Amino acid sequence: MIRLHHCAQARSFRTLWLMKEMGLEFEVVHRSFFSNELRSEEFLALSPAGRVPALEIDGRVLFESGAITEYLCETRPSTLYRPPGDAERADWLEWLHFAETIGQHLAALTQQHIVLYEDHMRSPVIMKLEARRLEKVLEVVERAVAQHEYLLPSGFSAVDTNVGYGVLTARRFVPLEVLPNVKSYLERLMARPAFKAAMAEDGEPEIYTRTFYEVPDA
């Protein structure tokens, strides 16, 4: 049985959603983002940097959501892969890794607005800068989804789950009204049955408790 170690609202949602899109059978182990369990010996034996996702599969544990996406697509049948030789291979890979360009700004903003819980720890300058940089990377998505419904011209693929999670979370820091094509893209993603099924298993929201995080006055 495939087993996903997951924190609600975290990047492990990419894997949860992708496995729903692929119609795989799996179990979810819910972990708390704010407790010390990601630092426990038991969890570090699965994921050495103490991060989610970690996926128990095929007699081993895999971490890194991008690697997990690629491995699942390589080893299980679906229409969501663009293997070597496919005309969209290079674009597929680019988007898969671009998801973490989005992810680095999300991580910085999450740290500034949420993890650093006292005002004196936070920097409105960094919050503003990171929100602006996040908006700039979302402009790349805006241009792609102005041309076609999903990231690749041929239609929905696994990279939409990796980037899609980024957009889903980014709307808490960047108002999507300034990116109308990204906004409609997200609406299309959220209407997918597999997205809804994944949301139903995401768990109690723990990280993001506000719809939008404003930058406080400096």
Ligand SMILES: N[C@@H](CCC(=O)N[C@@H](CS)C(=O)NCC(=O)O)C(=O)O
């Ligand atoms: N590049 C990694 C990032 C994984 C990651 O940092 N996950 C966060 C949740 S979004 C985490 O587990 N954070 C716990 C921590 O930093 O202690 C991936 O995409 O899997």
